[in-house]
Amino acid sequence: MFKYFFIIVLIGLQNAYAQSHTNVAYGKFQTSGTDSVYHHSNNYTGLGDIKWKFKTRGKVFSSPAICNGVAYVGSEDHCLYAIVVKTGKLLWRFTTSGAVSSSPTVYNNLVYFGSYDSYYYALNATNGKLVWKFKTAGERKIGAKGLWGMSPKDKYMEDQYDFFLSSPVIYLSSKGLTVYFGSSDGNLYALDGITGKKRWAFKTNGIIHASPAVYQGKVYIGSWDSFLYALDAATGKFEWKFETGKQPIYHLLEGIQSSPVCADGMVYFGSRDGFFYALNAADGKQVWKYNADNSWVLATATINSGVVYIGTSDTFLFLAFDAKTGKEKLRYRCNGYIxxxxxxxxxxxxxxxxxxxxxxxxxxTGKLTSKFSTNGRVKNAIHILNRKGDLDFNFLAKGMNNSLYATSVIVMNKIYTLAPIVSSSVVNNSIIYFGSTDGYLYAVNLK
Known part of the structure; x- marks a missing residue:
């Protein structure tokens, strides 16, 4: 019970991170082709030295989007930042009234993102001026009284592992530009990407913090109600749903936090029920699933050349599977949740x-070639990690009552001193960009 990333669609366009055209979409994941947008063709061999880092005033869970020489990223300090990639200097900053844990998407000089102030925004990507905003019925973290049986039973407890808001996904069709995103109010929204007017909304029975995927005329979304839904992308009409595992008492543990990714007629996603699923995208029938040994699978998959790459939470594993069969092809264990x-x-x-x-x-080969450590890790690993060099809740909670929610909060605050990397990375022009909970957006050279 204790612990021990948003996609975009490019219709007929090229890899967003490798290009610099103003009418191409830039954001977290791509699902319209056979490969994820996180695949990049250059043959780098590993990580080099740091180029620059930009400091925000809050934790960075948002993943950056790179477009026309500018990096866009959100922060828990309530701001979306635009940073010049050549210099690491601020271009502009837009302030909301809540944490920006959604990842931005940029299309045709508009940048889209969501905030915990319950608005989703479209800004002018050049100057940061507001173009439109859309109010949901409210954004919040998942939580419950006595979460996972912790004490005190009558206290409302936020889930400390609910890091992200749903990130906007854009889709260009004959009906124009549509932006899709999920909300804590349980709805998947489809808005006109130019005006911000609602086209339709589909109500699930749980909070939605995953990002949607649009593929072959359908939009796919996971909800905290434990279902993955497939809807008609144009109308929002229900097509099918697939139920993952849940438990009556600890059902909050089993919601879908991972965003779906689609390729070659399949849809892939992970769940808090401890499994990673591969479904037929047309009818929702299960093709294969991976048992993660009761570990949450929160990271969204990457697909490259018929191989699916995922990370696990409690088991600290980076894994690769044959996309069609689910046969494991690679396994690498690191020191913390992925x-x-x-x-x-x-x-x-x-x-x-x-x-x-x-x-x-x-x-x-499955071998580590290089790594980059945040300053927090360098400074505090000796105090925070156990003797094996791993994150370990029991080690950090030694001498405390594990049944108390307060203990969980104290332990998480200790872990945050490592400056964990929860943000997903972007590769552009021989540089990799990523955020950290230390509040920095990093730019690191590749070699």
Missing amino acids: YSSPVVSGNIAYFGDFSGNLLAVDIK
Whole structure:
């Protein structure tokens, strides 16, 4: 019970991170083709030295989007930032009334993102001026009284592992530009991307913090009600739903936090029920699933050349599977939870972990080639990690009452001193960009 990343659709367009055209979409994941947008063709061999880092005033869970020489990223300090990638200097900052844990998407000089102030925004990407905003019925973290049986039983407790808001996904069709996102009010929204007017909304029975995927005319979304839904992308009409595992008492443990990714007629996603699923995208029938040994699978998958890459939470594993069969092809164990999604560049996969490392793993050999450690990890690992160098709740909670919610909060605050990397990475022009809970957006050279 204790613990021991948003997609975009590019219709007929190229890899967003490798291009710099103003009418191309930039954001977290791509599902319209056979490969995830996190695949990059250049043959880098690993991580080099740091180019720059930009300090915000809050934790960065948001994943950056890079467009026309500018990096866009949100922070818990309530701001969305636009940073010049050549210099690491601020271009502009837009302030909301809540934490910005949604990842931005940029299209045609508009940047889209959500905030815990219950608004989803469209800004002018050049100057940060508001174009429109849309109010949901309210954004909040998942939680419950006596969460997971913790004390005091009558206290409302926020889930400390609910890091992200749903990130906007854009879809260009004959009906124009549509932006999709989920909300804590349980709805999947479809808005006109230019005006912000609602096209339709679909109500689930749980909070939605996952990001949607649009693929072959359908939009897919996971909810905290434990179902993955498939809807008609144009009308919001229900097509099918797939139920993951849940328990009557601890059902909050089993919601879908991972965002779906689609390729080659399949839809892939992880769940808090301890499984990673591969479904037929047309009818929702299960093709295969991976048993993560009761570990949450919160990171959104990356698909590259018929291989699915994922990270697990409690088991600290970076894994690769044959996309069609589910046969395991690669396994690498790191030192903490993996919540960021990998970016594949040549033969190297890059991903962050909760111990404060950005790791570069060779996808052919499964060996670590290099790593980058945040300052927090360098400074505090000796005090926070156990003798094996791993995150360990019991080690950090020694001498405290594990049944108390306060203990969980204290332990998480200790872990945050490592400056965990929960944000997913972006590769652009020989540089990898990622955020950290130390409040920095990092730019690190690749070699």
